[in-house]
Amino acid sequence: MAKSETVVYPGPDTAFEEAFKHHFKALHAYAYTVLRDELMAEEIVQTVFLKLWENRERMAIHTSLRAYLYKSVYHESLNYLKHKKVQRKYMAEAMAEQQQRQADEVVADSELRRHLHAALLRLPEKCRTVFQLSRFEELRYHEIAERLGISVKTVEAHMGKALKLLRLRLADFLPLLIILLPNL
Structure with a gap:
């Protein structure tokens, strides 16, 4: 077996x-x-x-x-x-979209700057000077008053007038201006 x-x-x-x-x-x-x-x-x-x-x-x-x-x-x-x-x-699509957004922002920024410059030129001279010293040179109201030999109240009045006129003339660009120039 x-x-x-x-x-x-x-x-x-x-x-x-x-x-x-x-x-x-x-x-x-x-x-x-x-x-x-x-x-x-x-x-x-x-x-x-x-x-x-x-x-x-x-x-x-x-x-x-x-x-x-x-x-x-x-x-x-x-x-x-x-x-x-x-x-x-x-x-690739995301990068193309980002590049397009950046190009659009450059165009919008350029257009905004052009309109802002034109609107600033249309301001009365004192209002324009006060606005530029405040927003572009970042001076405080009392510093502007000292530099221009005017009262702080006069600086406030010129800023108020400048802001009101700019808001009217740049209404289409207000969202961008709020980002670029706060307190406008």
Whole structure:
């Protein structure tokens, strides 16, 4: 009578570990040829093995494990490349929008400066002088009064008149002026 042998197969943990050790380097090299990125190739292979482990109980591989792993690495690599392409496209669009906004701001700023200059020239001379000393040289009312030899009340009156006239003449630009020249 022939003696029967009992064959003990390694458990799923051991089989998985051996598959990982056996295929990792070759799969990494394959992923690198697709991605041209050492770290990402490693990440892709690890992701494939992680998915294999997570789905081990409900997965049925109908080809060889080797073929399955190579196909999985290939598809993960392509998905990564597609994702990077979408990211690059989004970044290009975002940069184009930012450049357009900056160009629009330059145009608006230039137009605002032109209108502000024209509005300032239309102010009475004393009002214009007081306004420029206050807003552009950042002098306080009492400093302006001393420099021009007038009272602080007169400075206040000129500023009030200048602000009122500028608000009327620059109504279309008020939102920008509020940012550039507070207290207008």
